[in-house]
Amino acid sequence: MSKPEGPTITLKVEGMSCGHCVKAVTAAIQAKDPDAKVVVDLADGTVKAETALPRHVVSMAVEEEGYAVKG
Template identity: 65%
Template sequence: MSETIELTVRGMDCAHCVRAVTQAIQAGDPAAQVAVDLASGKVRATTSLPRDRVETAIREEGYDVAA
């Protein structure tokens, strides 16, 4: 079952960042739909992964997930 998770992520500023975050989430859930808004720092993922796994995947790429 998928849910939509919205996070504020600091440190993203280019297309590489978008790709890194997207691929990190999709590594755990290949069917995840990920949208990144660089201007606001918002990441929206519709995924079967629990929120904590999404946050961990993003942090492992070197980005800061706001609480």
């Protein structure tokens, strides 16, 4: 039985520009919640994570990779 998904958290993130950025941000969030579904949109500069993690934990995971979370 799979874990129930949480709400979708949307973050505005600066500094992402390539496939490596997508992989790094996705891995950082999934390291804290392996069941998280992460979608990174480079054109919009957004990260959407469907996760049970609190918003501040997702933000910290992204910032620990060296990206700036806005708002």
